[in-house]
Amino acid sequence: MTKIKASSTIQENKLAAYQLCPVTYVMEKISGYWKPIILYQLLSGSKRYSELKKAIPSITEKMLIQHLKQLETDQLLIREALPVVPPHVTYTLSASGEKLQPILHAMAIWAIEDSRDKEHILFSKNVS
Amino acid sequence: MTKIKASSTIQENKLAAYQLCPVTYVMEKISGYWKPIILYQLLSGSKRYSELKKAIPSITEKMLIQHLKQLETDQLLIREALPVVPPHVTYTLSASGEKLQPILHAMAIWAIEDSRDKEHILFSKNVS
DNA sequence: TTTTATACTTACTTTTGTGCAAGTACTTAC
């Protein structure tokens, strides 16, 4: 996992924002390019590591595991490993993680409406 | 504003995700460390550039203007400049921008509940 | 003895985000 320096200006800002702004608190937990996609995959039920990899083909293993570890640390999901060889690991949303569902859903609705309203813009972009 | 290379792997992934995953579409528009904070400030009504600066003291002018431009480009807010000297510019949420309110609100609620549930963890971290 | 399967690790490079510090433009007031 990428190490983080503890005492940069950015980290101080983050710590402050984390405590002062609840929205920033959430953004911390769900931002990272693949996190929402991973969460979405898990909304439909537990998945093994390899199933996630198959479901999200363009993610690299490094990013997948890194985000899974982070989500686990943030207690949004639960990792369960069976002591067998080859390994068998499943990831499941925690209660907190599941409570994100209405938020992710609202975001999706907003996105669909917003991009519908701006279809002509996207279209003209593609044409130009 | 920071220039972006058009043909990096990252940009290709973003484009794909942008079209395929509505949640990512939203994340694109509200991520950036200060964006949610700026949006929050504007939820209570139009503000001048200088008022935003005063309301968010720790943001640098570069970041403030950069995010304001991006939000304007994404049509989440509307910029109105009076042709006077010294300049007088106001920023107002667009209809799309205002529709983010329930989402931001839901995020805040989640954050408060989640951090309440995990108070003991934060506490033990501070002590160690 | 080599291969297969699964779940990771590690080192390194590229790309993007943020902060810092300084400068610009333009007009009215002093």
Next chain:
DNA sequence: GTAAGTACTTGCACAAAAGTAAGTATAAAA
């Protein structure tokens, strides 16, 4: 003619996020 006020703009440095490519561990199956 110098200062004040407002809204930017620019260049540089560094931190963080993401990508690339390769390697590790283990035991059972071939």
